[in-house]
Amino acid sequence: MTTETNTQNSTAKIVLVTGASSGIGEATAVRLAAEGHHVALGARRTDRLQAVVEKIRADGGRASAHRLDVTVRDDVRAVVDRVVEGHGRIDVIVNNAGVMPLSRLDALLVDEWDQMIDVNVRGLLHGIAAVLPHFRRQGGGHVVTVASVGAHEVYPTSAVYSGTKFAAWAITEGLRMESDPSLRTTTITPGTVESELADHISDPGAQGYMRDFRRNLIPADAIARAVSFALGQPADVDVNEIIVRPAAQR
Numbered sequence: 001m002t003t004e005t006n007t008q009n010s011t012a013k014i015v016l017v018t019g020a021s022s023g024i025g026e027a028t029a030v031r032l033a034a035e036g037h038h039v040a041l042g043a044r045r046t047d048r049l050q051a052v053v054e055k056i057r058a059d060g061g062r063a064s065a066h067r068l069d070v071t072v073r074d075d076v077r078a079v080v081d082r083v084v085e086g087h088g089r090i091d092v093i094v095n096n097a098g099v100m101p102l103s104r105l106d107a108l109l110v111d112e113w114d115q116m117i118d119v120n121v122r123g124l125l126h127g128i129a130a131v132l133p134h135f136r137r138q139g140g141g142h143v144v145t146v147a148s149v150g151a152h153e154v155y156p157t158s159a160v161y162s163g164t165k166f167a168a169w170a171i172t173e174g175l176r177m178e179s180d181p182s183l184r185t186t187t188i189t190p191g192t193v194e195s196e197l198a199d200h201i202s203d204p205g206a207q208g209y210m211r212d213f214r215r216n217l218i219p220a221d222a223i224a225r226a227v228s229f230a231l232g233q234p235a236d237v238d239v240n241e242i243i244v245r246p247a248a249q250r
Helices: 023-034 046-059 073-089 112-139 159-178 205-214 220-231
Strands: 014-016 038-043 062-067 093-094 143-147 183-190 241-244
Touching: 014 023, 014 073, 014 112, 023 038, 023 046, 023 062, 023 220, 038 046, 046 062, 062 073, 073 112, 093 112, 112 143, 112 159, 112 241, 143 159, 143 220, 159 183, 183 220, 220 241
Parallel strands: 014 038, 014 093, 038 062, 093 143, 143 183, 183 241
Antiparallel strands: none
């Protein structure tokens, strides 16, 4: 099957963005489509996904919606294979899906710990496992991981979340070290960003802490621009990590 190309953009890529129904994932999909890439959007909320796809198409971009639960390995592999079947290849996966139900460890919200491990760590691994065979076959590809400043810092209530984001950073860095130069890896590390992540915090103490912590926010498109920058580099340039945070965040 012939790879789809864009006559207006000879560097157009086939990109899968997970967690694309809102926030950073949505902003990344919209920006990359506007730049001429074909974007496959994956998330569980298919109604939200379809709305984003319709917006992209109305603006002249190319996009498709795929129901995707990153915690289910077979689900991720099936979506990646479907993208390859439709376009002949997959050039980039943006592993963006994530959750952040913060709490102190002594709150013992173990189910929420498990959820963060399943989505933030296993979901990333499932994405990598799904694309690597295709990247090897086609001679290259790009794995982009959306981590967090929590990968480098631990705050009260962030112990488990920071642990999962450090794991995401470490896994992506390990992939870089294990791979030949044809496979590029980038970790995008956001600070406080406009998103739904904080809305899912159930612990009252963590809710109060985050209200104060999130006084300064940057738009999700700031992170999308960082993803775009990393993807736009020449093949011999690998942008390993970009930390993007509000100027007022310390």
